[in-house]
Amino acid sequence: MLGYIVKRLISLAISLIVASVVIFVVVEIAPGDPASFMLGINAQPDTVAALRTELGLDQSKFDRYLSWVGGMLTGDFGTSYTYRTPVAQMIVDRMWVSLPLALFALTLSTLIAFPAGIFAAARRGGPGDLAVTGATQLGVAIPNFWFAMMLVLIFAIQLRWFSAGGFPGWEKGFWGGMKALTLPAIALALPQAAILTRVMRSSLLDILGEDFMRTARAKGLSARQALWRHGLRNALIPVLTIIGLQFAFLLAGAIIIEQVFFLPGLGRLIFQAITQRDLIVVESVVMLLVFAVIMVNFLVDLAYAAVDPRLRTRV
């Protein structure tokens, strides 16, 4: 087990180093000089040069990479070119919206997908299964921004249960914040729940055909007992993989939903930073997201080992 964790940790570190190099190089290749962009097209060349020096853009690329990585390791993410505020503070502020939103959506999607997937698998080919599979088709097909607008129309404009957008901040109380995140989380969770339901269903169906399920029935377990005691845990591995991928996607990929609901999240931050050539913000946020994805994968790997004893001994 220890060997397994050490091996995963080494692979985690290597992934992070490779990712940081790739992110740095890609952002450097992107056209547009931040200094000229900030000063506008009429700026004098010496003013631009002075700003470049001030921003550190005149140093060699290697030095700039080292100082960027070194800064991040000490919690200094640099200063935004456009807002002139520390990037770390900007990210922390946005995280307070994006992270709860992602967790909220993931919880919803898991709470929907597990029962729905198990329900459908246990009734393979029956009307219940057809209804669930049909609903998941719809869930995958509906664009989530359209679904989000429908939610706003119904629950915010017609029924006035929720506000149509914006985020009051957690200072005004936990429930106020949760209320503002509810509609966006539902909009985000719907397609994820549909995908996860399908994975849960097909994974369980695979397991139900296994020999050991028949052994369980031969011991005297009912079909339902066999499914819960022997089927579920074995079916969990592919489901965990998808949950890991979905969390990463929800953290970074909520740009459109954040736009629809005017939420100050990470997605909007990175979108604005790109349009303003705020390289240091782009680099830092992307690196942070990569870090989050890799960490989630690491946790998923640990979860695999917890579920499946065969992985603990295989080094």
Place this chain on the structure above:
Amino acid sequence: MSLLSIETLSLAIHGTPILKGISLEIAEGEITALTGESGSGKSMTAFATMGLLPKGVTTTGAITFDGENLLSLPEPQMCDLRGREIGMVFQEPMTALNPVQTIGAQVMETILIHKAMAPDRAEKRAREVLGRVGLPPDRFPLSRYPHELSGGQRQRVIIAMAIALRPRLLIADEPTTALDVTTQAQILDLLKRLVKEDGMALMMITHDLAVVSDMAHTLNVMRQGEIVEAGPTSEVLREMRHPYTRQLFEASRHQADLGAARAAAPLLSVRNVSRDYPLPRTSLFGARPMFQAVKNVSFDIKRGERVGLVGESGCGKSTLTRAILGLEPTQGGQITLDGDPVWQDGHANLTVRRKMQVVFQDPYGSFNPRHRVARLITEPFHLLPDPPKGAARDTAIAKALSAVGLKPEDADRHIHAFSGGQRQRIAIARALIIKPDLIVFDEAVSALDVRVRAQILDLMADLSRAYGLTYLFISHDLSVVRSITDRVMVMRAGEIVEDRATAEIYAAPDHPYTRELMNAAPQLPDFPEAQDAPHPAL
């Protein structure tokens, strides 16, 4: 009165009849065998008794267990009966246990699900019963996982689960088919002992007549959903009233006509070959430990010779085969075919590769289902520098298919249109098409029913006589190897322990391991009629 009685049981899946009015009786303390080829309905009989039939099955007749008709018993009461009164053991020990639960939890589950005892007593019983099946708790604690056990040990765990509550009837569906001969002998002994000690009834399902010939009290021979012959085992085997029983019996001891042995110049030469595999690291920085799967093995195969390679799983025979085929490099020694090395400059030597072909075990998994037969059997053409095209290609296909007893028109069909035996013929056609010198048969008839197996063995012998082909025949099954080879090599733990002419080795095995294998292999009894069968000179 008998414990289980099946009366005119008929069974159909979506209208297709599977069982056609079978009747049999099993008394306590008695072993009843159901034998027959695949598709004869023997497993369906077992599942009907367990009440575990697939969806879409309709049944008529009655299965009476201890006075109750199981076919009309509601599911909750069936659940109560399964595991408590009727236990079942399956064919595939590798997959029949839940991989994420400990063996202790799985054995205890049988006891706990029936609320037969409190958890602490159930744990004690689990230890006892594992000890009874030959897994003493000091060496096999309850906390073991299935993947830490071998196939034979896993089968013991499954038997322990089935007998934990001392059921009155045990159903064993091909319990030893997936196991090596020595393990098979141990498991059969265990089953016999349990029947004797507990007075349990055993329904034993097997396709292998030899397995049940000396253990079953009564024998039921099944064919196409009917019991064609039934009675006390010795009587059935002695009289063989039904022609099908006789066919099965003769096919199991079938001897292919190989023609005279031909001694000529060596074709394949294996010199001091070793194969190492890295094992998982034990420490983070130390060198990886190595496992030597093949240890300094040397032998020759002469042109036209038919040689068998026998050994139990894990003995290194598959590893050696891959090295001979040039699929993997060796870590020492050299393999040459006709004087040329099979592995050269870090890759397989193509001029040698086109002189050998291989036929694998699984007639279902070894073909791409989307291709037609013509494309499947011409696959080895990529080995040729100038493969035949157009009419020459069609002629080659027609010739290869005719040689294996199929029709040239079969070239346009897909593989799903063929039975297991026909597929194995197609696999042989694929090997023949580039006119190789050496054909390696890797367990090529192990998955076939006895009668089909006998036909395929005859085909192999015919082809060898007609084309002077050299065979390397790899199998765990001693009787199959005996019928198709001039010479046998016995392999154990990476070494060849005995290498002699087939007739000699079967008459008087030299090495203790060979003797052990022969004693463990189930034997059909000898009857005067059977000895009249043509016995070719080897």
